[in-house]
Amino acid sequence: MLYAFELSGEHEKLPQAEVLASLETLGLEFVPHAFFEQCLVLDIKGSKEAVEKILRGPLPARLAMTHRILKVVGIVKSQPDKILELAKAFEPSAFIQKGETFVVRAKRIGKQVTFPCEPLEKKVGGCIYRKGFRANLKAPDVSFRLLLSEQTVFGTLLSSVDRSAYEIRTPQNKPFFHPGVLMPRVARALVNIARTKAGALFLDPFCGTGGILVEAGLLGAKVLGLDAQEKLVLGARMNLEAFGADYVLLEGDACKLPLKSETIDTVVTDPPYGRSAAVLAESLDKLYAGALSECFRVLKPGSFAIVVSDKPAFEYGEKAGFELLEVYTQRVHRSLTRTITVFRKPV
Numbered sequence: 246m247l248y249a250f251e252l253s254g255e256h257e258k259l260p261q262a263e264v265l266a267s268l269e270t271l272g273l274e275f276v277p278h279a280f281f282e283q284c285l286v287l288d289i290k291g292s293k294e295a296v297e298k299i300l301r302g303p304l305p306a307r308l309a310m311t312h313r314i315l316k317v318v319g320i321v322k323s324q325p326d327k328i329l330e331l332a333k334a335f336e337p338s339a340f341i342q343k344g345e346t347f348v349v350r351a352k353r354i355g356k357q358v359t360f361p362c363e364p365l366e367k368k369v370g371g372c373i374y375r376k377g378f379r380a381n382l383k384a385p386d387v388s389f390r391l392l393l394s395e396q397t398v399f400g401t402l403l404s405s406v407d408r409s410a411y412e413i414r415t416p417q418n419k420p421f422f423h424p425g426v427l428m429p430r431v432a433r434a435l436v437n438i439a440r441t442k443a444g445a446l447f448l449d450p451f452c453g454t455g456g457i458l459v460e461a462g463l464l465g466a467k468v469l470g471l472d473a474q475e476k477l478v479l480g481a482r483m484n485l486e487a488f489g490a491d492y493v494l495l496e497g498d499a500c501k502l503p504l505k506s507e508t509i510d511t512v513v514t515d516p517p518y519g520r521s522a523a524v525l526a527e528s529l530d531k532l533y534a535g536a537l538s539e540c541f542r543v544l545k546p547g548s549f550a551i552v553v554s555d556k557p558a559f560e561y562g563e564k565a566g567f568e569l570l571e572v573y574t575q576r577v578h579r580s581l582t583r584t585i586t587v588f589r590k591p592v
């Protein structure tokens with residue numbers, strides 16, 4: 246069965262990577278079907294009931310860079326006559342049940358489609374009405390959506406991601422604030438890309454105010470944070486308490502982790518860049534080399550480690566023994582572009 250993910254436009258690649266990794270973490274098998282601007286279509290295998298239970302609950306609760314998840318009715322060329330043909334021809338029983346009401350909403354993505362959406366919504370609504378269903382614009386049982394870009398994806402809404410929850414957790418809204426932290430949506434996407442499972446032991450050895458740990462904690466991971474500065478350990482504690490995390494915090498050096506080898510399931514970390522955050526080491530070079538080699542030691546084989554930096558970190562990771570999987574860049578402002586490096590410890 247085909248499902249579409251309406252992605253946020255905040256990054257070219259991270260939203261897609263977050264969806265694919267999260268499906269894997271939740272144990273769903275899938276085959277990529279298509280990708281149009283901000284719209285990823287996947288063929289997800291398995292029983293429809295089991296798949297949709299995950300797509301309605303655990304998956305949207307986990308994702309940060311997706312707006313909505315749809316069940317796909319069909320995909321056609323972005324031409325009004327083709328869209329109407331599909332709306333007339335589709336068999337409704339898999340999407341709307343007898344007696345249920347509906348609404349149709351259309352959204353243009355990018356600049357490829359120039360025709361107006363409102364008349365199309367009405368015409369498609371007319372097709373569904375003629376199949377025996379009543380429209381209800383305020384409280385419909387089923388929302389049909391048309392995502393118009395290079396192609397048009399027509400589907401019904403399964404779930405929406407509550408993106409406002411991430412605004413509530415912006416660094417300034419947390420009990421303890423310190424500048425230079427990742428925004429919660431980025432932190433959550435990275436925690437997802439690292440395949441963080443509920444119950445997993447999650448480590449951030451440069452935890453600062455605990456922003457990454459909060460996101461992992463909200464997914465049910467047991468989080469372990471370390472920072473060289475006492476005031477940040479105390480601040481991280483306030484933030485983790487506020488979000489009810491299951492946590493342990495330590496003051497210490499990321500290059501000398503007081504942890505046994507192969508005990509940690511996941512690492513996501515944002516070490517200092519040598520700009521504003523304090524560097525407690527002889528040099529940045531020694532800090533990155535030492536910390537990555539310690540992360541490698543404490544991680545279980547097959548586990549993921551993600552490092553956020555303002556310069557390439559792959560050489561440090563590869564020297565430590567990691568396999569390099571992906572590198573993303575994220576422009577923050579004119580003088581800061583972050584590099585996000587995804588590593589895996591070989592099995």
Ligand SMILES: C[S@@+](CC[C@H](N)C(=O)[O-])C[C@H]1O[C@@H](n2cnc3c(N)ncnc32)[C@H](O)[C@@H]1O
Nearest residue numbers: 426451453454456472473498499515517522525
């Ligand atoms: C960029 S900040 C981390 C920001 C963090 N992601 C947050 O949400 O607040 C880097 C942190 O690394 C810490 N740090 C610097 N040298 C360290 C070391 N040798 N071991 C552990 N932490 C260190 C700094 O105190 C700082 O809090």
